[in-house]
Amino acid sequence: MDLSEAANLDNDISSHWYYRSKAAALIQWVTQINPTAILDVGAGSAFFSRFLLRHTDAQEAWCVDINYVLEFNDSEGSKPVHYRKAIGPVNCDLVLMMDVLEHVDNDVKFLKDYMEKVPQGTRFVVTVPAFHFLWGAHDVFLQHKRRYSLKQLEKVVAEAGLTIDHSAYFFALVFPFSLVTRFAAAWFRPVDKPSKSQLKLHHPVVNWFLSACCRFELPIMPINRLAGLTVFCVATRT
Numbered sequence: 572m573d574l575s576e577a578a579n580l581d582n583d584i585s586s587h588w589y590y591r592s593k594a595a596a597l598i599q600w601v602t603q604i605n606p607t608a609i610l611d612v613g614a615g616s617a618f619f620s621r622f623l624l625r626h627t628d629a630q631e632a633w634c635v636d637i638n639y640v641l642e643f644n645d646s647e648g649s650k651p652v653h654y655r656k657a658i659g660p661v662n663c664d665l666v667l668m669m670d671v672l673e674h675v676d677n678d679v680k681f682l683k684d685y686m687e688k689v690p691q692g693t694r695f696v697v698t699v700p701a702f703h704f705l706w707g708a709h710d711v712f713l714q715h716k717r718r719y720s721l722k723q724l725e726k727v728v729a730e731a732g733l734t735i736d737h738s739a740y741f742f743a744l745v746f747p748f749s750l751v752t753r754f755a756a757a758w759f760r761p762v763d764k765p766s767k768s769q770l771k772l773h774h775p776v777v778n779w780f781l782s783a784c785c786r787f788e789l790p791i792m793p794i795n796r797l798a799g800l801t802v803f804c805v806a807t808r809t
Contacts, residue, residue: 584618588778589742592785593801594622596741596792597669597696600805601627604694606665610658611635612685613671617652620667624650633661660688668697670801672727673715682731686808695733697804699724701740705749705800724802733806740799741792744784749800 584590597619606629611620614634623629624647632652645652666689672678682697699719700710706718719727725738742749773781788795792803 584616585622586778588773588781588785590618591782592742593669593698594619595786595789596803597667598623598626599789599792600696600737600803601665604665604805606663606694607631608661608663609633609665609667610661610663610685610689611667611669613668613674614654617654619669621647621652623665623667624648624652629665633658633663658688663689664693666693666695668695670698670700672697672724673699673710673717673719674713676716678717678727679730682727682733686731686733689808691808693808694736695728695804695806695808697724697728697806699802701798701800701802719802721796721802721804724804728804728806732808734809736805736807737793738796738802738804739793740795740797740801741788741803742785742800743792743795743798744788745781746798746800 585594601623606623606627609620609623609629609632611617611632611634614620614636615638617632617634620632620634624632630650632647632650634652634654635656635658636654637656639654639656642655645654666685668682668685672681675681682695686693686695700715701718702720703718706715710718721738721740725735728735772778
């Protein structure tokens with residue numbers, strides 16, 4: 572999770588509908604992988620790797636982010652968590668890239684570089700924001716370079732040399748709400764207004780409703796190749 576967004580949520584990440592739902596979708600994919608060691612690239616607050624340490628048999632996480640001020644070791648329960656600004660070859664069986672590729676200039680090279688750091692058979696879970704027509708002030712604030720369709724992400728993953736196992740859209744049921752709010756924001760936003768994140772704390776009723784929509788969607792997510800706010804892709808280094 573981006574460190575600037577963690578600040579927006581007053582570090583109350585786990586209760587926010589978006590991150591709670593994304594973590595639930597992640598665990599749905601990762602349960603089939605049963606990882607033992609995680610490499611979390613662009614980890615930010617390490618929300619997702621720490622979540623997996625709590626809810627899977629994974630025993631260790633390496634969290635890498637160029638924005639870390641310090642490098643240090645921590646733990647999630649009794650499981651070690653290592654924070655690094657950069658990393659060399661690492662023995663892991665799961666790589667997380669949660670909303671990372673949209674930040675880099677050469678997404679194929681970036682993904683390939685990390686593929687070469689991990690053993691054969693390592694699984695990758697990659698997420699990116701969906702659809703360039705949803706581009707807005709939120710993307711500018713987070714310094715995104717692009718958004719992706721499912722086919723575009725699949726092309727990047729394949730060109731990096733990974734074998735695609737599954738891919739799908741998520742947040743389909745909240746997609747229409749986001750479409751309306753983003754177009755409205757773009758239409759009415761003053762030209763000289765500074766860009767900012769659209770992620771914020773909601774009223775508890777709104778937060779509950781959006782969370783419920785995403786929970787309802789989870790069973791059909793693996794077959795959703797039509798629309799959503801996020802693209803998930805699971806791939807393997809063969």
